[in-house]
Amino acid sequence: MQVYFSAKVLDAHSPAFIMCTDINKHAANVAQRVSQTNGQSLEIVVTDLVMGFGDQISNKVDLLIFNPPYVVTPSNEVGTKDLSAAWAGGVDGREVTNRLLPKISDILAEGGLFYLVAIKENKIEDIKQILNKQGLTMTVVLTRRSGPELLSTLRFEKIESRVADLPV
Amino acid sequence: MKLNYYNYLLQEVDVDFNPEFIQRLLAKLNWSVICEAITQLDATKDIELPENLTDEVKEDEDMLRKIHHVLLEVEVIEGKLICPETGREFPINKGIPNMLLNDEEV
Numbered sequence: 102m103q104v105y106f107s108a109k110v111l112d113a114h115s116p117a118f119i120m121c122t123d124i125n126k127h128a129a130n131v132a133q134r135v136s137q138t139n140g141q142s143l144e145i146v147v148t149d150l151v152m153g154f155g156d157q158i159s160n161k162v163d164l165l166i167f168n169p170p171y172v173v174t175p176s177n178e179v180g181t182k183d184l185s186a187a188w189a190g191g192v193d194g195r196e197v198t199n200r201l202l203p204k205i206s207d208i209l210a211e212g213g214l215f216y217l218v219a220i221k222e223n224k225i226e227d228i229k230q231i232l233n234k235q236g237l238t239m240t241v242v243l244t245r246r247s248g249p250e251l252l253s254t255l256r257f258e259k260i261e262s263r264v265a266d267l268p269v
Numbered sequence: 270m271k272l273n274y275y276n277y278l279l280q281e282v283d284v285d286f287n288p289e290f291i292q293r294l295l296a297k298l299n300w301s302v303i304c305e306a307i308t309q310l311d312a313t314k315d316i317e318l319p320e321n322l323t324d325e326v327k328e329d330e331d332m333l334r335k336i337h338h339v340l341l342e343v344e345v346i347e348g349k350l351i352c353p354e355t356g357r358e359f360p361i362n363k364g365i366p367n368m369l370l371n372d373e374e375v
Contacts, residue, residue: 116285
């Protein structure tokens, strides 16, 4: 649902090539049905994060959006084949997010943006430090309380000159 | 990883042509992989694409329309992607490829 909405917003401005991934094939099928019903074209792939693309997406993505399973849960609830894969984030709610963070700078094109949804328990300052080390700068776009969750939308930008300045 | 296609069912769709969009997309593609892939699909194997993407090619509207067609208007609905090195098959169902490895294969 979120994917379709983002796609509609993007496409209103100028055409975009949009790819989506999900580890759960039922979620993928639903995303496709919603987009088709509403005349929006999406390329959908069932894979674990970006693993299905190998190095083909290196330096290619202009906009990366990630709504991870961010709920703090026991580690053994992470990455199951059932619906809990949609929310179970393990220790600090970060176990899935942590697998994608090291790849962000490589995936993004110059000037590329990465949007991440996070809750307070995910240790946002720590996420910021990890991505700063890759030369990415963070802005907190929005913070909102929803029931027990304090949610933030974080935006990270890849600026090539910063990447080049990093100690080797 | 180059993958070989095996298509059971293709679908051709109409997508509005936007030349600037195609030009921007071209910058992101692995062109040799695209040229190889189209030889494997029934609907595109007779389409000739230039080996190199010269500036001339990128300004040629007829060529951009051909590229638009193969990139955006031909979809594999049911089929397989096959790794040429391992023979591992990744199914495509309802247009969605499944790249997950089974537990035994990880």
